[in-house]
Amino acid sequence: MDDYYTTDRKMSTMQDTKIAASGVQVYYADNHAIKDVNVDIGDKTVTAFIGPSGCGKSTFLRCLNRMNDTIDICRVEGDIKIDGEDIYDKKVDPVQLRAKVGMVFQKPNPFPKSIYDNVAYGPKIHGLASSKADLDNIVEKALRRGAIWDEVKDRLHAPGTGLSGGQQQRLCIARAVATEPEVLLMDEPCSALDPIATAQVEELIDELRQNYAVVIVTHSMQQAARVSQKTAFFHLGNLVEYDDTDTIFTNPKDPRTESYISGRIG
Amino acid sequence: MSNLLIIGIVLILGAVGFLLGRQRALAAAGGDARNLHSLPKYYGANVGLNAIVPAFGVLIVWLLAQPLLVNANVSGMLDEGASAGARNLLMADVRRVADGLDTAVSQGALTAEGAANLGTDTDNVREILADVGVALGSEVTAQTLSAAQRYRAMSATGNIWKTIIVIAASLAGLALAFMVTKPSFRARNIVETGVLAVLIFAASIAIMTTVGIVLSLVFNTIEFFRLYAASEFFFGLRWNPSFSGRGGGSELGIIPLLWGTLYISLVALIVAVPLGLFAAIYLSEYASKGVRAFAKPLLEVLAGIPTIVYGLFALLTVGPLLVEVFGEGGFLGVSWMAGGTAVMTAGLVMGIMLIPFVSSLSDDIINAVPQSLRDGSYGLGATKSETVKQVVLPAALPGIVGAILLAASRAIGETMIVVLGAGAAARLSLNPFDAMTTVTAKIVSQLTGDSDFASPEALVAFALGITLFVITLALNVFALYIVRKYREQYD
Numbered sequence: 228m229d230d231y232y233t234t235d236r237k238m239s240t241m242q243d244t245k246i247a248a249s250g251v252q253v254y255y256a257d258n259h260a261i262k263d264v265n266v267d268i269g270d271k272t273v274t275a276f277i278g279p280s281g282c283g284k285s286t287f288l289r290c291l292n293r294m295n296d297t298i299d300i301c302r303v304e305g306d307i308k309i310d311g312e313d314i315y316d317k318k319v320d321p322v323q324l325r326a327k328v329g330m331v332f333q334k335p336n337p338f339p340k341s342i343y344d345n346v347a348y349g350p351k352i353h354g355l356a357s358s359k360a361d362l363d364n365i366v367e368k369a370l371r372r373g374a375i376w377d378e379v380k381d382r383l384h385a386p387g388t389g390l391s392g393g394q395q396q397r398l399c400i401a402r403a404v405a406t407e408p409e410v411l412l413m414d415e416p417c418s419a420l421d422p423i424a425t426a427q428v429e430e431l432i433d434e435l436r437q438n439y440a441v442v443i444v445t446h447s448m449q450q451a452a453r454v455s456q457k458t459a460f461f462h463l464g465n466l467v468e469y470d471d472t473d474t475i476f477t478n479p480k481d482p483r484t485e486s487y488i489s490g491r492i493g
Numbered sequence: 494m495s496n497l498l499i500i501g502i503v504l505i506l507g508a509v510g511f512l513l514g515r516q517r518a519l520a521a522a523g524g525d526a527r528n529l530h531s532l533p534k535y536y537g538a539n540v541g542l543n544a545i546v547p548a549f550g551v552l553i554v555w556l557l558a559q560p561l562l563v564n565a566n567v568s569g570m571l572d573e574g575a576s577a578g579a580r581n582l583l584m585a586d587v588r589r590v591a592d593g594l595d596t597a598v599s600q601g602a603l604t605a606e607g608a609a610n611l612g613t614d615t616d617n618v619r620e621i622l623a624d625v626g627v628a629l630g631s632e633v634t635a636q637t638l639s640a641a642q643r644y645r646a647m648s649a650t651g652n653i654w655k656t657i658i659v660i661a662a663s664l665a666g667l668a669l670a671f672m673v674t675k676p677s678f679r680a681r682n683i684v685e686t687g688v689l690a691v692l693i694f695a696a697s698i699a700i701m702t703t704v705g706i707v708l709s710l711v712f713n714t715i716e717f718f719r720l721y722a723a724s725e726f727f728f729g730l731r732w733n734p735s736f737s738g739r740g741g742g743s744e745l746g747i748i749p750l751l752w753g754t755l756y757i758s759l760v761a762l763i764v765a766v767p768l769g770l771f772a773a774i775y776l777s778e779y780a781s782k783g784v785r786a787f788a789k790p791l792l793e794v795l796a797g798i799p800t801i802v803y804g805l806f807a808l809l810t811v812g813p814l815l816v817e818v819f820g821e822g823g824f825l826g827v828s829w830m831a832g833g834t835a836v837m838t839a840g841l842v843m844g845i846m847l848i849p850f851v852s853s854l855s856d857d858i859i860n861a862v863p864q865s866l867r868d869g870s871y872g873l874g875a876t877k878s879e880t881v882k883q884v885v886l887p888a889a890l891p892g893i894v895g896a897i898l899l900a901a902s903r904a905i906g907e908t909m910i911v912v913l914g915a916g917a918a919a920r921l922s923l924n925p926f927d928a929m930t931t932v933t934a935k936i937v938s939q940l941t942g943d944s945d946f947a948s949p950e951a952l953v954a955f956a957l958g959i960t961l962f963v964i965t966l967a968l969n970v971f972a973l974y975i976v977r978k979y980r981e982q983y984d
Contacts, residue, residue, distance in 0.1 A: 297871060299781075326874030336865040339888045348883065349873040399869065406873055 245270040245410060245440040246291060251305035253286055253295070260286050264305075264466040266459055268410075273432060273441045275455035275472065277448060279487065282461040284444045288412050291442065292328035293321040309410065326353050329408035333415040335395035337387035337402075342379050345387040345398060346370060349406035365405055373401025374431045393424020400431060411435060413443040417450065429454050448488055452476050460484045499552065499656055503663045507545040510667040514540030517674045531681035539680040542687050543670035548663035555659070559651045567644045571636065583637065586629075590618065590641035591648070593627035600625050608645075611638065710962065713955035720949040721745060726956060732919035734939065734950045745953045747960060749919040753929035754961075757840045757915055758904035760925060764844025765904075766897055769851025776852070777859040778881050789856070796849040800909040807842040807914030808833065815841075819926050830926035832916070837925045839914035843907055850900045858892030859885060891976045898972030902965040908933040932961050 246268040253261035261283045268274050276284035286295070293314060295301040307314050314324050326349070337345050346366045349355075356362035366383075370376040375397040379390070387398055396416060403411060413432070417425040432454050435441055445451050451458050452472060459469040460481075468475060468484045479485045515537030522528035529536070564584060571583050594611070597603040602625050603611075611618060618633040633641075674680070718726070721743075729746020772792060776785055812833025819837075821828035830837075862885050870880040886893070908931075916928025917938065939954040946952070 292872065294868065294872060297868070322874050322876050324874075325872055330868075330872035332865060332868060332872070334865055336863070336869040338866060338869065338884050348870070348875075352873070352875050352879055352883075402869075403873065 243270050244268065245272075245309065246442075247306075247308045247311075248287075248290075249306045251287065251290060251303065251307060253283070253290060253304075254302045255298075256300045260464055261290070262464045266466060266469055268440060268442060269457065270440045271436055271438070272457055273436050273443060273455040274457045274459065275451035276442065276444045276459050276461060277446075277451050277487075278461035278467075280446070283464040284459075284461045285414050287461070288414055288442060288444050291410070291412055292325045292330055294325070294330065296321050326406050327408055328410040328412060329403035329406060331396070331400050331403050331411065331413045331416050334419050335392060335399050337390070337395050337398050339386065339388055341384045342370075342387045342390070342398060343383040346402050346405045349402065353406060355407065369401040369405035370398075372404045372435070373397045374427060374434070375401055391424075393420050393427060396420055396424065396428055397431065400428070400435075404435070408439065410440045410442065413441065415444050415446060418446060425450070448476070460487060462487070496552070496556070499659050500549075502660060503545055503548045503552075506548075506660075506663045506667055507541040510544040510670065511537035511541035513667075513671055514538075514674050517671060518676070518678075518680070521674070522676045529676045530679050531684075535680040535684050536674050536678070538684045538687075539678075540667060540670040540674065542684065544663050544667035546687070547666045548659050551662045552655070552659045555651075555655045559648070559655065563644060563647045563651065566647060567640050570640045570643060583640075586631075586633075586637055587640045587644055589627070589629065590622070590633055590637060591644040593622040593625065593629070594641065594645060596627055597621060597625045609642065611642075707959075707962070710955050710959040713952055714959050717949055717952035717956045720952065726953070730921060732935070734953070743950055745949065747932070747957065749921045750930065750932045750935050750957065751960075752921055753836070753915065753919065754905055754931040754933070756836050756925070756929060757843065757911060757931060758901060760836060760840025761843035761847055761904045761907075762897065762901055764841055765847035765851050765900055768844070769848045769900075770855055770893065772848065772852040773855035773859055774881060774886075777856045778877065778885065789853075792852055793849050795846065796853070798846070800846065800907060801913075803842050803846050804909040804913030807838050807910055811842055812838045812914065815926070829924060832928060834914060834916035834928045835926045836915060836929050839911050840925070842914055843904055843910050846907070846910065847900045847904060850903060851896055854896035854899065855889070855893050858889045858896065861892070862888045891978070895972045895976040898968050898975070902968045902972075905961065905965055905968070906933060907931075908937060912937065932957050936961075 244267045246266075248267075249265045251261055251264045252259070264287060276288060278284050289295045290303050290307060291309075291314075295303055303315065309324075309328070312319070338348065340348070343366055346369050347356075347362055350362060350365050356365055367376065367380075370379060375394055378394060379385075379398075387395065390398060396419070400411075400413075400416070416432075417428050420428065429450065432441055432443065443451075443454065455472045457469070458472040458475040460467045460475060460479075460483075462483050468479060468481045470480075475484060476488060479488065515533045518529055518533050518536035519526065526533055567587060568580055568584050571580055571587075594603070594608045598605055598608050602621060611621075612635075618638060619629050619631075622629060726745055726747055728748065729744060730748050731744040731746050732749045733744040735742040776789055776792075780788065812835070815835065815838055816823065816830050816833050818824050819827060819830040821831075823830075866884050866888060867880055870884045871877075875883070911931045911934045915930055915934070917930050917934065918928045919935065920927055920929050922929065936954045936957050939951055939957075
């Protein structure tokens, strides 16, 4: 990485805390999947979760917008606060929460609708547009932010499923952005993409940092190093180490982190 | 020798062939199966199949050809001047006498020689046959008896040759396959070709049967249109067949029947589609595992109830109930409904019958919608209901439409519920509380009882049948087309 990114990172770590998680435990039936995780995620920062498969990083990510509620056997304990508000409080409607905390999934999952309707889906549900022209604006803005506007502006009414994998994933990001979330969760957003599409999405993630707190789960340590300012290393359900990305990759404190990033455990 | 015995012998030869072939292959490879192209059992199977399949082929051809040849030969001996119909009757007599004589010989009432030397002057053939339990309609004439004797003689010779040739074919197949058995022989491929042939045979049986059904409908329909004008059949507004006055006076217009069919099906679908679809949505999206495991089989029990039972339900429960509400002096004070049998009665009950069709198919289709789409929708802050309405159902729509169209063709073809629930009057009316009838119900009533298959009143059943077939076929093709078209787009 060059120096520009390094200074950039230093600045961004000064930002306020957006999400504060403390003492989070997650159980799948009897299986203790997340063990006492404490983490503070900064605003306008890209935070990467790395770790071997099955270490709980995706599970923890899904706690942040209560997606785990849709799994019957899943039980979450502990405190997760976004802007100081406990999201597991009874007063919080998970549906409202998810509008505020957008999510992009591992496999691109455009709805079987037109490109336009895919992006307009969230704004329509949440009543963000006052008129058709307004909705058109929102869609265009979201597609521009998703860095896909130029490729699809002439075929907004073609089915979203007809796009290539990389375009589909950027469409999904645009769809998530369209609801004006404050946090964007990304669960291995590039694992189904080729290197070129991956580069496009990574560039996009870096741009999204201007407006959102981005949390990304990734298997690729290079990717974590490229896009994130803070990195958390998970192992066997524990948060082993959480620090600036530079520190994690150049000077890890925990021997397990060092083993993982140097490829000895995985 | 009886056919069963021949089949038994051929099968035994096949089994022997299997063992011999296996042994020869193993011996040729020096006892090590790795030197063979295929496993030893394939060499055995190859020899066994060669012993069985051609022999059975010969047997089948022989069994089909022999009666034809014998009949043609013997009927040449009969009265030259007789018409084809009379000759058929005579041939039936000849066969009966010939079979009777065979029975008499086998029961010991006659010796083989005595049977061959019977004469109408010296013996009472009718009595002899009556003693062994073969009743004849009239005295046996000399001509019939001699034809029967000829028939017996030819059949006997034929049977002997049949036995010889079939067993010879079996042995030849066995020997031939045995000779070619050597390690480089590709027995596995040959046997797999045999399996392929079996698969093709199974597939073609189904297709050929369909073709046969259609052809039998087509020929009788053509016959019907010779007797009755096609334009009057397709566009006639009255259905009024007369059975008393042969040939004339019948009005056989299909429109009232088609109207009844479509009206009842429409009512049935109006009942079945929302109920079935909502049940499917509940079961696949909302119900907990326990409820689902309990409710789904219970719903499918509905599909297992015989339609005649639904018919009884319509006749005894739903009909009277509807009359109490909509009939004269009913709760509503209207007298729309004259009797228990009506479009509404049959339609409601048929709708109930169709619920499991719609719900079960739709449930499978909704379950096939990928979870990732639901996650995507939830992740955008949509509620469950919004997700179902705007993501899951649109994605499942082509399949659901297919399910509905299949239910529709089922409704159009339904008979028993209509017979018991809708009445028998062919009527063109808009009132759903009138009795009406359908194409299927009329096919039943035209063909049951004493029907002369040369009259238009009976033949009309085939024309009705083929019309119905074309309609349901078109519906099914349309359903498949819809399903394919949209599936391609969304997968």
